Amino acid sequence: MKEGKHEIRIWSVLVWLLVWQLASMRLDSDILLVSPVRVVCRLGFLMGTASFWKTIAFTLSRIAAGFFAAAAAGCALAAAASYFRKMQELLAPVMLVVKSVPVASFVILALIWFSSRNLSVLISFLMVLPVIYTNVLGGIGGVNRELLEMAQVFRIPRMRVVRYIYLPQIMPFFYSACRVSLGLCWKAGVAAEVIGIPRGSVGECLQQAKVYLDTPDLFAWTLVIVALSLAFEQLVLFLVRKAACLLGNVK
């Protein structure tokens, strides 16, 4: 799988940082728009505290758990739906509802039914599931029928057909689904934490920054979320590429 050319140039980042700095100097109000320098200083301070890392671990572990659970469930459901037509028909309205209902509605419902502690697991799961399911189902449907017939004639065992014919053809769909849903699960997961305010979460920190009009904290935590989201995305996509290479090695 080739990476697309989404290179971010250092010069363009510096230009926007400069625009930000000049705008904050012009407004001259930390509440309205804090400068990037203050944000970095604040972030530096936070990183020196134990609670900062505990907070990151809290949110990261839950969003990651939601993502991986949804990836596994999405693939399993897609495999089942491709095999049983009725299953596909049964799941169609469920996936439509999950895709269409606003995150806030799910958050409020979840808060009524459960505690806020694992809210971001559930919300991340719900954001990722329909994307993975739809893409993988599409990938399975698009598998080369001629290759499957070849496998049937040569009586290639089922597991080898899955590993060497199905998986390589489904992988690009799965990879694309991961790329799309990784960003979604972070945005939705953190938004859920801001609404549900689970203790010790990044969302709680954002909510507190809002209540106290602590814009440096708000920006610092936002930067942390962006960094975590990018790092997590790169890690997951790397693992998917690695798995694709390993699985494709015929023995």
Place this chain on the structure above:
Amino acid sequence: MEIKNITKTFGGKTVLKNLDMEIPEGRITCIMAPSGAGKTTLLRILMGLEDADSGSVKGFSHKRFSAVFQEERLCEQMSAEQNVLLVTPGLDVQTIGKELERLGLGADGRQPVSELSGGMRRRVSILRALLAPYDILFLDEPFQGLDQELKMQVMAYVREKTAGKTVIVVTHDRQEALALGAGVIEL
């Protein structure tokens, strides 16, 4: 092996009608007919990929098949060697290499087949079929895409490798039937 009264219709068009045929075991048999006469359909029925509308086949069940299809049907991301191993796992890599050399593919055995020319891919699909264990080998227009000189070499190779085996070849080229030393049945 017997084919009795096979009829097959696709969307109102009868492709095979009351076809009767006896195919000898242990030798190459060429089924000849012009394009569109139902040769591939017959092969697909014999391989179990299609069901006939009526009629029966005898002597094909519980047999291991190998095939060269009209299309190469190779896994594009795999090399020639890997495509052979997919179908015949555990085959010695040196044996595959040696046979690839014989077909003029020695240097290309490790590249993904997507990077090979049409003629090379055709030879890979022939080798895959010949190296697989089989009781009956089906060849559907196996030498298309090969230039004349290469075709003669590959046909000699196929003839050597299939000596004493049951092979059913579908072709519209009488020269191929002659070169393979095949018995001919006109459809």
